[in-house]
Amino acid sequence: MIGALDTKGQEYRFVRDTLEACGLETYVIDTGVLGEPAFPPDVSAGEVARAGGSSMEELRSGNDRGRAVAVMTRGAANIAAELERQGLIGGVLGMGGTAGTTVAASALQALPIGIPKLLVSTVASGNTRPYVGVKDIMMMYSVVDIAGINRLSRRILSNAAYALAGMILRQQLEQQQGADVDDKVTLGITMFGVTTPCATRVRELLEDRGYDLLVFHATGAGGQAMEELIRAGYIKGVADITTTELADELVGGIFSAGAGRLEAAGTAGIPQVVSVGALDMVNFGPPETVPGKFKERLFYQHNPTTTLMRTTAAENRELGRILAEKLNHSAAPTVVVFPRGGVSLLDMKDGAFEGTQERQALYEGMKQHLRADIAMIEMEEDINHTAVADIIAGQLLSLLELTRKG
Template identity: 45%
Template sequence: PYVGAVDVTLMYAVVDVAGINSLSAQVFGNATAAVAAMAREYAARRAEPAAEGHRPLVGLSMFGLTTPAVDEARAELDRLGYEALVFHATGAGGRTLEKLAADGRLVGVLDLTTTELADDLVGGVLSAGPHRLEAAGAAGIPQVVSLGALDMVNFGPRASVPAAFDGRTFVVHNPTVTLMRTTPAENAELGRRIGAKLAAARGPVTVFVPLRGVSGIDREGGPFRDEEADAALFAALREAVAGTSVELVEADAHLNDPGFARRAALRLHELVTAAR
């Protein structure tokens, strides 16, 4: 919460900062030494000649339940000559991805895991804010987007889930993470929001829709398999991008099925190449 999406470093003071004492002098001395060392390193890097053959940067979004897809996409992008930066979609990761896109550091975005939008809509703990999925479009950066983990909203320990959600479907991922299944109505709103954001993009956009499930637990036999909810998401997205420049690719596959993410990576490569 204090550092946002930048590389601020914090050092705990240990004691109160009301005056200098033998302990705080050591802590402040360490902080001073760290600042000086970082400044020297920064100056040394700036003095070096620019590295040749730097690979173009692509941002990817990942969650534990979309890891197989992102791993496949990352391997394909590496083969194609990109450096893939993977961001864990826990709020801070999404905000950092947006910041790098806004700063022009990325040549493309492969946003396979847009789950943070569900937390923003429903009130989960991993929201990246209301402007998630907007920076790349505003900057005109080519992007390929999918619907990874939009079947879930994230909370802390099960006892911390608000009573308003009693009766919903939950999966206790671990003692500190509880997942709640999104409803058809919530998924329909997510489809509308995603479609509107992508339709407003200034650069090329392709959306890959995995018709057989959007996360590791939203598949046949999985605890979050809900065809009605997924269908509501897909239908709202189709309607939102109809008649726009957004390309919609529907695949009779699960998000984590071999080949799905590779196709998405190849499509991003085509968009990036065409934009050069």
């Protein structure tokens, strides 16, 4: 349990007692700066401050709330990561308002995917992405402020404690029963609505060969999640069909996965087959949210909340260069599949974004900069043609086989 025992001590004591009544052992990390804890923690706030690069005396004398939150955020994350390395964490719970949520979320994000993580927060009904990131963090809206135990908060905090207990006890039960461990090799696929036919066929072909497939929706968070799971060692090969997040990063759309997209597989050295799915578009919200500087561009209303903007030839040439140079730094077995007939359901014959010049610019940008030893397979069909999907699946299977033999 991670939280401020000076201002939320009564609530943490209640949840601690509920968890212990379920038969769980608790370990409490205090992040409170303002005063003394309501009960003795296992890790003091002073220890957290030191782990964050400061001291309790400095934080209190400085009277700077922002700095105090930043220090305790770093410290909580460092301590949680160390406890996990020691194998001491079965699940984590945090509670708080904006500051408490920020501090606890940093610790939860420092833990591997799969460890139960629950965050009871006053801000859980709003934009939760800063707190969840790409980790499997469950956020529960507290409805009322976390300030005292009353008729409503008692029910909500009890639900939170029992939810975490259920997740932890399930894991213990599976271990006791000797539940079968899934020994399938896990692969990743990136997909968008406009590349669904290709991704679906590739997934089915690979599943038929006994692989476990994780499909990531290329909406920024999806790409980040895949990169994170690659770095964590979960994913052993990638069919990176839909690299559209690179376009949003370049042009300024809402689905950017950050500057590090398309780098984890290369660094990890796992086989990857890469294509150019949905690089014909940049994503925005409703029409009124599109920046005015783009008003003369070509748009397609994908749905009421998603507006797609056609990428230009110049942008495609730059995207080709970016994609090629990312792959050039790769230490992984890599194949590129380029569908000359179109890169999405919109960029094909008679489609809303049909663009032979844009595709040619994308091809030239990639071809000019791609490392000579990286194979680039050109297909006359569009990306959603079965022939393209078959090539992508077949190439990845070949790379996986070579890696296995090697």
